[in-house]
Amino acid sequence: MVDSGQQSYGRHRVLMVSDFFYPNFGGVENHIYYLSQCLLQRGHKVVVATHAYGRRSGVRYMTNGLKVYYIPRLPFIQQNVLPTLSGSLPIIRTILVREGITLVHGHQAFSTLCHESLLHARTMGLRVVFTDHSLYGFADLGSIHMNKVLQFTLADVHQAICVSHTSKENTVLRSGLNPEKVFVIPNAVDTAMFRPDPEACPSIKDQVIIVVISRLVYRKGADLLVEVIPEVCRLFPKVRFIVGGDGPKRVRLEEMREKHGLQDRVEMLGSVPHAEVRSVLVRGHIFLNSSLTEAFCIAILEAASCGLLTVSTRVGGVPEVLPDDMIVLAPPVPAEMVVAIGQAIKLLPQVDPFSMHNRMKNLYSWMDVAKRTEVVYDQALRSEDDDLLLRLGRYYACGPWAGKLFCLVAVVNYIVWCFLEWQQPAKEMEITPDLPPPQAFVDKLD
Amino acid sequence: MGEARGVTMEGIKEEARVAEGCRQFEDPRHDCKNCPQRVRWKKVVYGGMQCGYADNYKDSSFLEAMVMNANVVKRDTATVMVDSVGIASHVSVVALVATVWTHALNGALPASVLLLLDALVLLMGFLALLLTIKCVFSLPFVVQIARNFTLFVSAIYVLAPVFQTLTRSISSDSIWALTVSLLVVHLFCHDYTSSTSPSTVAASLSKDAPSKKTSKAQETTLLANVSMNASIVASVLIASRLPTHLYVFALMLFSLEFFLLFPLVTHCIRQRSVNLHLGFSCTLIFFTLGLIFPLSRLAFVLFITVIVFITLVCPYWLIRIQEYKFEINGPWDEAKLCFDLD
Known part of the structure; x- marks a missing residue:
């Protein structure tokens, strides 16, 4: 060089x-x-x-x-x-x-x-x-x-x-x-570190897994999750959630899980060390980001690099981060978020994790x-x-x-x-x- | 409201071509010659440096999404002045009570006259309520009011001896100083929202998120409580300087009628009609002025100044400084949640 x-x-x-x-x-x-x-x-x-x-x-x-x-x-x-x-x-x-x-x-x-x-x-x-x-x-x-x-x-x-x-x-x-x-x-994003792993997640015909990894605090929109998760679970019986992260709002999420009887459909992992983020990401099909403010959001890049389709709130710099066909954006309103997740689920069959990963290699490099x-x-x-x-x-x-x-x-x-x-x-x-x-x-x- | 389109092969190819073109390129100035044509600048950060545009490029769309003064409530002088009359009337209530206190402490107002005054004020207040309140009076309601009132009066009567000896060991100077500061605290913390027009209150509250609204409401009630307690303590302090139990009882009753029950009356009058409220407030202010005049010229001038300041200078000032309002909103703001957090 x-x-x-x-x-x-x-x-x-x-x-x-x-x-x-x-x-x-x-x-x-x-x-x-x-x-x-x-x-x-x-x-x-x-x-x-x-x-x-x-x-x-x-x-x-x-x-x-x-x-x-x-x-x-x-x-x-x-x-x-x-x-x-x-x-x-x-x-x-x-x-x-x-x-x-x-x-x-x-x-x-x-x-x-x-x-x-x-x-x-x-x-x-x-x-x-x-x-x-x-x-x-x-x-x-x-x-x-x-x-x-x-x-x-x-x-x-x-x-x-x-x-x-x-x-x-x-x-x-x-x-x-x-x-x-x-x-x-x-x-x-270090694309070499965040590779897709199709073996780790079930076929979308059986289950659709939505992954959330963020600190569970107000600014990251944990309260939005509390509203969105039960509604999505009600509308889409195939969907399961994996929530990674810890924070003051974790109690509210656990309350929501109890209240709606979703213990078997919402998995709470607690805080995830960065080295294990990839192994959690590759278990899912859709990555959900519910931040209320975000200058850039590296988490979205990591998810996209792992081949996940992203659903995110349209806040701050998030709309600039990925091309329109790799991300579904919605205003930070529970009803709109649910619609966006529905849309993402419909798009899933067209998404190939490896082509997504390769595109990310082209789009971002340190x-x-x-x-x-x-x-x-x-x-x-x-x-x-x-x-x-x-x-x-x-x-x-x-x-x-x-x-x-x-x-x-x-x-x-x-x-x-x-x-x-x-x-x-x-x-x-x-x-x-x-x-x-x-x-x-x-x-x-x- | 998602914007996802299907994955188009065209889009991917284009993207890869553009990315390739820029990536190959080593010159730090990035005048991209590999690019087929000058592409339009996009507000995106993926795909490396955009062809032909340096990283510090400022597009014409820069700060396009910025909104200025979106939440500013437009005020007009008349409304603000009418609202300020509510504040002035409360100030004059405090002045009125203070005048009566002074007369009582000077011995110019015997206990019997004071008791008579109490009864008169009570009767007038009740009449005013009767005429202005919107709900209908039923027998149980009246009985409840009567019971509460009896309890209230007898409690003051029973406690009067305690009040009288409460501050015997404290010098009068300290009492005056403390009373004045408590009254100032009372005036500053008083909840004036009940005496201003409901539209202004609603407008100032509605722009906040629901989560903020509740915290604001909590703050208001806290301040209102502080204010009420300050006025009660001030009354107790003044009453404790009086010679007899009956005197103490009469003065306490008088003070509490004005500090606790009077705001209710003004609120009801306000609800009934704005003009009635204006007339009532003006009468009150002039009545107080008349009472203060024989007491002290200085206090009279001071009171007039305060009233003029509140009803004329402050509204004008508020309207004047509106033009300096500079509020910036844009996509960088933290999104507000549109539902209540429980």
Whole structure:
């Protein structure tokens, strides 16, 4: 393969930073891991920084020598570290200097570590790219606060990436960023891992199995499931449900199962480890996603890659994810969802899991995501480096009160950095040797 | 409402061709020359980078689905002003009670006169209810009201000695300060929805999801309870400064008539007719003004200012700031469930 790094601005040295990384599991974690792996394979240097998970603290190495810093800071709420503004500057600076990082790539809008690191990187004059993985409203207090923080970070970001067009619209509205600076690069799916297995599921002549795998919480539409499942079971006697996942709404689902006497038709698995998701998916014919909000929804990709027909609520970025004939969409209304499931059951005989799988191979690949991200990195590197004064001007424009506050934070951070530079000059710091790039790899991801 | 079409071979071939064309391509600028013709941009994320369009391409359909100020209730000045009269009338009720308290504490209002006043107010309130309430009076209903009322009055009478000595060890200054703060709490937490037009309330509630509606209703009842209790405690505190049991009883009865039973009367009048309510409220406000004037010039001016602020300045202000309303909705919003969660 021709390394496009030769055409671009040389080898990037990237620090991926987010509060969310393995051993935690989810869309962001997956995205960071696969993107890092592909970038490594494309000859860039990638280092990941996250906070310590339990006793997993310090430096760890993953496949292909992907170095992960588990920064020893305690998670405070929902896996986020306590916001300390300049408090994390010394350790982040040390990582940036020692690893010789040229570009910092932060992930997820509600990761405090990501926001802080991006600020530090800007203070040190590095290029920053930010990826937003979720959607936010504008009405409640939490969102208003979150949007202000995002505006602060994005005011000084070189490029931003969103995972869907809806997510881009949302991010542009929330942060007031120029749409030209925001790129849309979706997630992908490891199609090699999610293969169909026709032996695992019964023939659709005997049974139709609908699989649900999601956290059972309000935002994922667990309450919709409570309304939809009994109605579907009543209308279609051949249908069985497999519900994987755990959460506060599990009790309601179990109540529903008792109330309608569906114990033999609705199987509740509890939480499913990610490694076993495939073995659950391949047992079914239809995948049901009932989310009330979703920027992208990787679960749909995994299901489609396993050859399942998807039925989903038409929310957020979901309509952009799959071609119309691979997914049946419905508004998040129980009656409409039931109709959509009926439609999907009618479509089932035409669906061939393997052709679906092969199409998914064409539609999504992490290597494609990595190549497109590289373009964004190149662009970030081309943009000129601004001095503190220009940056302050941008912060100041963020709002009558917030603007001054942002400036103060940026100035304090700059002073702390100057102090650190005086106390331990970057020139005198020991540089970590780079690992040799991964040897002739099997490009299974491409 | 699904949009699934049958799997067309054409569609798959096209998709594979486009995907192949883009995938082969290594130039980061992605000026796709392999593409047969310039394809129209689609709002989709599958199939890799779209031919001829960079990832930061901004289509003309950008933010097309954004809706602004969809849930904003349009208000007109007249309605808001009429509604504000309800608030002003409640403020004047509090002022009226406070005036009577002051007179009683000064000894200008003997207990017998106060008792007479109690009876008069009670009679008038009952008459007003009789004339305005929409349901028919039956014998059991009247008996029930009479029984409840007897219980209520005798309870106050029995408790009067307790009230009288309740705060003996506390200095009067603390009592005044506490009473004033309690009255302010009462005014801020009072449930004014019963004295405003039902349409506004319905409009402001209907835009919320059912789940939110119940939580909003719960919040309102909680605040209403806080408000009612604050007014009762204030009455007890004031009554505890009076010399005799009978005095305490008379004043407690008077306060509770106004704080507990009066809102019911205004609500019934409001239900009956808006004009009647307006007339009644204005009479009440002017009556209170007349009562305050001999007491203190400062209080008089203050009260007038408050009334003007509530009925004229606030409605104007509210209408003025409507133009700053900026509400954004779009496909990124969390979907609201259209059924009740039980």
